[in-house]
Amino acid sequence: MSIRVTHAHGDHIAVTAANGTEILRYVYRPDPEAFESRKPYAHPVRTLAGHTVTGYRPSDHRWHKGLQMTASHLSGQNFWGGNCYVHGQGYLPLPERIGSMRHEGFPVFAVEDDRLTVAEELTWVENGGAEWARETRGLIVHSVDEAAGAWALDWSIRLTNTRAEPLRFGSPTTEGRELAGYTGLQWRGPRDFTGGTAFAPESDADADKLMGSQGPWLAFTTEHDDIDGHSTLVFAHAPENLDAVHESHWFVRSEPIPTVAFSWAFFEEFELPPGESFEYRYRIVVADGAWDREQVAAHLEAMPW
Numbered sequence: 001m002s003i004r005v006t007h008a009h010g011d012h013i014a015v016t017a018a019n020g021t022e023i024l025r026y027v028y029r030p031d032p033e034a035f036e037s038r039k040p041y042a043h044p045v046r047t048l049a050g051h052t053v054t055g056y057r058p059s060d061h062r063w064h065k066g067l068q069m070t071a072s073h074l075s076g077q078n079f080w081g082g083n084c085y086v087h088g089q090g091y092l093p094l095p096e097r098i099g100s101m102r103h104e105g106f107p108v109f110a111v112e113d114d115r116l117t118v119a120e121e122l123t124w125v126e127n128g129g130a131e132w133a134r135e136t137r138g139l140i141v142h143s144v145d146e147a148a149g150a151w152a153l154d155w156s157i158r159l160t161n162t163r164a165e166p167l168r169f170g171s172p173t174t175e176g177r178e179l180a181g182y183t184g185l186q187w188r189g190p191r192d193f194t195g196g197t198a199f200a201p202e203s204d205a206d207a208d209k210l211m212g213s214q215g216p217w218l219a220f221t222t223e224h225d226d227i228d229g230h231s232t233l234v235f236a237h238a239p240e241n242l243d244a245v246h247e248s249h250w251f252v253r254s255e256p257i258p259t260v261a262f263s264w265a266f267f268e269e270f271e272l273p274p275g276e277s278f279e280y281r282y283r284i285v286v287a288d289g290a291w292d293r294e295q296v297a298a299h300l301e302a303m304p305w
Contacts, residue, residue, distance in 0.1 A: 001144040005111045015116055015141050021050045023151055023286070024141060028103045028120070035093075036063035037081030039101035040120070040137075043067070047288045048149055051224055051231045055190040060257055064188035067284070069137065069157060072183040073170035073265070074099070077126045080183065085172040099126045101135070116141040124159075133167060134160045138281075143303055149288035152303065155185060156238075156281040159272070166271040169246070174269045179211050181266025182251040182259075185282055187233065189220070189258030196222030196254050199293060207254040212266060217300060218250050220260060221290045230290035235260050238281035238305050245278035246270035281305075 003023075004016045015024040028040040036057075043066025045054040054066035063081030072080035077099040083091035101122045108119035117140050124133035138156035145151065161167045172180035189196070198207040200215045210218060217236040224231065241248060249266035253259050262282055264270075272278055285299060 001146045002113045003111075003116065003141065003144055005116050007109070013116075013118065017048055017144055017146075017151070019048065019146070021046055021048055023048065023144075024153065026118075026139060030103075031065075033062070034100070035081065035095050035098055036065075037070070037079055037098050037100060039068060039070075039079070040103060040122070041065040041068045042153070045153075045286060047231050047286055048144070048146060048151060049229065049288045051227070051229060051288065052190055053193070053231050053233055053286060055188045055193075055258075058188065058191070058257070061188070064186075064259070067155070067185070067187050069101070069135075069155075070183060070186050070261075071124075071169060072172060073175060075132070075166075075168045077132075079124065080186075085175050085177055085180070087176040096127050099124060099132070101125070114142065114144055130163075132161070132163050134162050148299065150299065151286055153284045153286070154281065155284065156279065157185075158277055158279045160277040161272045161274050164274055166273050168269055168271050169265040170269040171263060171265050173266055180251075181212060181249060181263045182261045183266075184248070184262045184264040184280075186251075186261040187235070187259060187284070189222070189233075192225040193220065193222040193258035194255065196220055196258055198252050198254055198260075200250075201293065201297065207252045210250055210252045212249050212251075214247070214249050217296065218252060218260060219291065219293075219296050220252070220254070220258070222258070223290070229288065232285075232287040232289060232291040232296075233260075234283075234285035234287070234291075234296050234300065235262065236283040236285070236300055237262070238283070241280050241282075244280055245272065248280075
């Protein structure tokens with residue numbers, strides 16, 4: 001199934017399927033709200049049938065914007081946005097800790113009939129203006145399959161420490177809050193994903209049981225409001241993530257808010273020494289319908305890395 005790509009320079013990239021549905025909008029213009037951590041995000045993300053599967057600036061967390069790369073605790077700075085968790089004090093509004101990710105350019109921008117491949121250069125900037133890290137981000141839209149009612153987005157990160165001292169990655173859990181290991185690539189769902197069903201290869205359909213767990217993939221499905229239809233999102237690790245700089249765990253909730261993060265520092269901090277880099281690759285499958293475990297496994301198996 002072919003795609004059409006439009007680029008509003010300085011603002012966003014949009015991907016439209018052959019049926020006319022805009023399935024992805026990647027926004028890289030500087031966000032107006034510094035407290036929400038200025039950084040690129042993907043929203044709206046839609047299924048081929050046109051169902052929106054990302055939320056944007058919900059009233060409970062204004063800094064949640066679709067699909068974003070984040071770092072909630074990074075050497076005392078917050079590249080997630082919003083209030084900062086401080087041990088013994090809870091969440092505090094500390095705008096002086098809010099960092100940002102600055103878009104530098106697209107060294108790769110290639111469109112084939114059914115595939116978009118983008119490389120983006122970004123600089124991670126702490127609140128005082130110091131440049132802490134250089135990121136090369138990869139975005140690939142592919143496998144747009146009308147028969148399966150699904151398409152895929154591969155999202156990769158290569159992050160290099162440009163400081164003269166280590167970068168220390170953590171989460172609210174490493175700071176003392178139980179089961180709050182959110183950080184890394186994060187998805188926020190719209191309201192009608194609240195109370196949805198989460199499941200993994202060997203698990204029951206229970207987000208609470210999956211919180212803090214590990215596995216090659218996790219799926220989240222819901223029945224939409226307003227329409228008679230379901231959608232399924234699949235979050236998958238690339239095989240080499242098992243050997244990455246630090247092991248990952250799932251941060252997943254369906255109540256009170258729908259969210260999933262590929263948490264790279266859930267229970268323990270890790271450090272990235274000066275001049276060194278780490279890499280992760282992820283895949284998000286966006287599908288119409290309420291997929292089950294067998295459908296997810298078969299689809300992923302037919303889509304090699």
